Amino acid sequence: MMLAAAVAMAAASIPGVPGRQRAASEVTVRRDGQRWTADYRLGGRSPVWLFVKSVLPRERRTSWRLGSVKVLTPGVRIERLGNYDALVATSGTVPARVRLQFTPFSEDIEAGYDAALTFSDGSVALYGDQFWITPAKSVAEVRALGPSEDGPDGQSFRTRMNFIDRAGPVLVHGRRVARAEMDDGATYVVFGPATPVVGPAMTTLMDPAVPAWISGYLNGEMPKVLGRYQRELGPSPVGQPTLMVTWGGTLPNQPDQASLSGSVLPGLVVMTFAGARLQQPSDKAAQYARWFVSHEAAHFWLGQAVSYSTPAESWITEGGAELLAFRATAAADPKFDVRKRLAEARAECAPFLRNGGVASAYRRAADFRAYYACGALIALAAEKANGGDFPAFVRGLIAGPGADGEVTRAEWLAELDRVSGNGRSSAAVGDLLDRAHLDPEAALDRFAVETGITALFTPAAGTRT
Numbered sequence: 001m002m003l004a005a006a007v008a009m010a011a012a013s014i015p016g017v018p019g020r021q022r023a024a025s026e027v028t029v030r031r032d033g034q035r036w037t038a039d040y041r042l043g044g045r046s047p048v049w050l051f052v053k054s055v056l057p058r059e060r061r062t063s064w065r066l067g068s069v070k071v072l073t074p075g076v077r078i079e080r081l082g083n084y085d086a087l088v089a090t091s092g093t094v095p096a097r098v099r100l101q102f103t104p105f106s107e108d109i110e111a112g113y114d115a116a117l118t119f120s121d122g123s124v125a126l127y128g129d130q131f132w133i134t135p136a137k138s139v140a141e142v143r144a145l146g147p148s149e150d151g152p153d154g155q156s157f158r159t160r161m162n163f164i165d166r167a168g169p170v171l172v173h174g175r176r177v178a179r180a181e182m183d184d185g186a187t188y189v190v191f192g193p194a195t196p197v198v199g200p201a202m203t204t205l206m207d208p209a210v211p212a213w214i215s216g217y218l219n220g221e222m223p224k225v226l227g228r229y230q231r232e233l234g235p236s237p238v239g240q241p242t243l244m245v246t247w248g249g250t251l252p253n254q255p256d257q258a259s260l261s262g263s264v265l266p267g268l269v270v271m272t273f274a275g276a277r278l279q280q281p282s283d284k285a286a287q288y289a290r291w292f293v294s295h296e297a298a299h300f301w302l303g304q305a306v307s308y309s310t311p312a313e314s315w316i317t318e319g320g321a322e323l324l325a326f327r328a329t330a331a332a333d334p335k336f337d338v339r340k341r342l343a344e345a346r347a348e349c350a351p352f353l354r355n356g357g358v359a360s361a362y363r364r365a366a367d368f369r370a371y372y373a374c375g376a377l378i379a380l381a382a383e384k385a386n387g388g389d390f391p392a393f394v395r396g397l398i399a400g401p402g403a404d405g406e407v408t409r410a411e412w413l414a415e416l417d418r419v420s421g422n423g424r425s426s427a428a429v430g431d432l433l434d435r436a437h438l439d440p441e442a443a444l445d446r447f448a449v450e451t452g453i454t455a456l457f458t459p460a461a462g463t464r465t
Helices: 139-143 212-233 283-298 315-332 338-355 358-363 370-385 390-399 409-420 424-434 440-451
Strands: 006-012 021-032 035-042 048-051 069-071 076-081 084-089 097-102 116-118 124-127 133-136 157-165 170-172 175-177 180-182 188-191 203-206 242-247 257-265 268-274
Touching: 021 133, 035 133, 048 139, 069 076, 076 139, 084 139, 116 242, 133 157, 157 170, 157 188, 170 180, 203 212, 212 242, 212 268, 212 283, 212 315, 212 390, 257 283, 268 283, 283 315, 315 338, 315 370, 315 390, 338 358, 338 370, 338 440, 358 370, 358 424, 370 390, 370 409, 370 424, 370 440, 390 409, 409 424, 424 440
Parallel strands: 006 257, 021 157, 203 242, 242 268
Antiparallel strands: 021 035, 035 097, 048 084, 048 133, 069 097, 076 084, 116 124, 124 188, 157 180, 170 175, 170 188, 257 268
8 A cells, every 4th residue: 555655645534514503703715916815704702713623734733824824903813722723812802803814724634624725827725614713702611622523512603704816706616706605615715727627427627737647547537436336325416526636746855755635525526646656657556546536435425425423423434435445446456455455454443442442533633544444444344244245334324324414323333233133243343432452453353253354354464363
């Protein structure tokens, strides 16, 4: 799986947030030449307004807003309070109108949507929900909040968002409009000349700097992957999707590295490629790109047709997408070794179990990959219980407990019990989800025995068999 000395990868694919409450504020985001501003009109009086989407960058591990956002309004400052960036009143409450000046931040945000994507032609795509803001009672309340996708108690107020470019119309949901307006910012708004190309299976928005072999490969492979999933999982829940791809450069300070990052939003797959090793085609690069595309595309079903109810349950979608991608890649490329990749997932999963259960990994900043690696093993248990047919298990989730668009942990485990005919597998899954294990290899051995997957993958070198 390694393209070079190291591969930086973050498949951030968090499903859309649940229903927000009444609009409490409005923001107008403008680009005027090189100047970017965000003008807030707050719909209430509060000493603190927090930014709901405040995940840290993968490399810096510090607030990206503190270095890229400047508050122009007197009487308010921007701070990092625990897990959130926030506007804090110097005294009393934050003024009703606040102006921010910012520089689009395009570095990779770990387990979250990148705030901005930059194109070589000067176009910039802004993630709408980075401007989502909601009131809090006090600084102490915000500091005490655990990480969440939805703000305090999952009951964040909406922010009405407007996006304007003095240079001309912006692009959103495949259309050019003079002013993009939305209550749900779970998408990217494109400023600049980037032009989508509408094909028979998907629409693409490709950075001209993306190496030609990558753009050609994606245009060829993505429709095949979507077709496979439609046959296995049912009709696409998003109609014709859009693929947005940017190029992060050659990473001059890391000549032996290649980087792939991506995310999925309603009807939209976003990918960023970078690294000198990706400038020329290779079998390893192509194999990794196919897996990457397959993982992201799987989220149209496991993530959008049906999503989880809390961040603690993201193993449902991330682990499921991992296994679907492993199987899709193997079906397209006989040289792809699924057993080896599952062994790598086991080796990656083990250290996380020492820190705590998989369910609580989102509260441990360095453990978000537990939902992918350990989640893939949990999905493997469901595949085994369902006679080796994981897509059928996913179809059952979508048609059954996920018919309302959401699957809870309890519903997923109940489906596992139903297809397995006993509760052993669900009990074993619960053990991984809830408990820390001082000897994680022994715990994974037990899990493999209880779920019947021992013969399906081999422990990585150096682990107990």
